Amino acid sequence: MEYISTRGSAPTLDFRAATLAGLASDGGLYVPAKWPQMSADEIRALAGLDYAETAVRIMRPFVEGVLTEDELRELCRAAYGRFSHDAVTPLVQLDHRHWLLELFHGPTLAFKDVALQLLGQLFEKFLAGGDTNITIVGATSGDTGSAAIEAVAGREHIQIFMLHPEGRVSDVQRRQMTTVLAPNVHNIAIDGSFDDAQAMVKRLFGDEEARSQVTLSAVNSINWARLMAQVVYYFYAAVRLGGPDRAVAFSVPTGNFGDVFAGYVAAQMGLPIAKLVVATNVNDILHRALTRGDYSAGTVTATATPSMDIQVSSNFERLLFDLAGRDGAAITGMMGEFDRNRAMSIPADMLAGAKGLFSSASIDGDTMALALRWAQEKGGQIIDPHSAVGLAAARALEIDADIPVVTLATAHPAKFREAVERATGVRPPLPARLGNLFDREERYERLPGDYEAVKAFVLAEAARG
Ligand SMILES: *Cc1c(COP(=O)(O)O)cnc(C)c1O
Secondary structure: OOEEEOOOOOOOEOHHHHHHHOEOOOOOEEEEOOOOOOOHHHHHOOOOOOHHHHHHHHHHHHHOOOOOHHHHHHHHHHHHOOOOOOOOOOEEEOOOOEEEEEOOOOOOOEOHHHHHHHHHHHHHHHHOOOOOOEEEEEEOOOHHHHHHHHHHOOOOOEEEEEEEEOOOOOHHHHHHHHOOOOOOEEEEEEOOOHHHHHHHHHHHHOOHHHHHHOEEEOOOOOOHHHHHHHHHHHHHHHHHOOOOOOOEEEEEEOOOOHHHHHHHHHHHOOOOEEEEEEEEOOOOHHHHHHHHOEEEOOOOOOOOOHHHOOOOOOOHHHHHHHHOOOOHHHHHHHHHHHHHHOEEEOOHHHHHHHHOOEEEEEOOHHHHHHHHHHHHHHOOOOOOHHHHHHHHHHHHOOOOOOOOEEEEEOEOHHHHHHHHHHHHOOOOOOOHHHOOHHHOOOOOEEEOOOHHHHHHHHHHHHHHO
């Protein structure tokens, strides 16, 4: 499989190079040159397979030419063997038509583990035996940081530097990062906001001097391999609910449009999906874009669902690319306009193409809390606020009564236990596998909100590693 950039002028890469590169050199995002197709028979044949084997069948065409099927299988077994539930992403029934797809049984209790555990394996495989060392630098407001650190801790040829805003992530989130003591893990608490930390990371990626000293790599959801890994659970869930002979709808709590884009890919590959519901909180750029073509960034409002407090959804560009007939020049023009004005409008004909598959809803805090209580009272489940945004959108949806609706449960409720307790009166306990999180030693560097200080630290530590 070859990978092309959404902006049309970066070199075409194979799967290995696209995985290691992250962003394309023309500022675009890598996508497969074509969507592989699965026939109804091939999808039916997934019915008896476990998660790792399903993953092999779905991802095989995307890695072709770079990994053999056996190599892919070995990586999938290693990645998904670390999940605490044998089904990896089990389905839970809430009522006669609503289901939860629990994506939080990985090491850090958020759905990002499903993709990052595999990405960690891929990085190690691609770097093994060579003399390239990569330096991963990222900023996190919570979930991405711990999942990325868990995925690469102790791996050879990789150093990871994770910036978090000091005092602005929860104790559980901070400790999940800072108690990982592997020598290749470097946590940095920045005196400043998440946006300050993010801005420093972006500046570092554009810094010629830094780039001449280290090979920088990104693990955020612009990385194609992450999306590829997420396509798997759409097939896995749909097949268990009667697919491909029965269409299924999915409701997806959305921030950066990564997870829901994976659902779009599943549909392009041939999985019958009746609807993909883009569920946002009050930060509703995607809801406005999909209903009115109004793609304009406002200011971020802090909510009880911090992983969705996003104004600009990077992966939306991948959908626009398809809607524009894969015209890289058109996307370069549109995204250029967006970068200049923080706003653009999506042409009506492009939007019409999206409306068949996607619908959307913006869910406020009260509606989210109502959905949390509904899951507790009607479905017997304590869920997390992000999942509750998805469930609220799923329940608001008008869709044929014979179509099962699956809400993606993106985080374990214990990760956001204050908000869960406020809505339900129940304080979810931390799962046993995190048991002594609060007794473990923490290690992290505290730095001022000053770019030069952060850069100097990263370069010095990377050189030592
Ligand atoms: C990252 C995250 C999301 C949003 O996922 P995207 O792929 O960015 O749309 C939703 N819920 C939780 C708990 C997350 O960590």
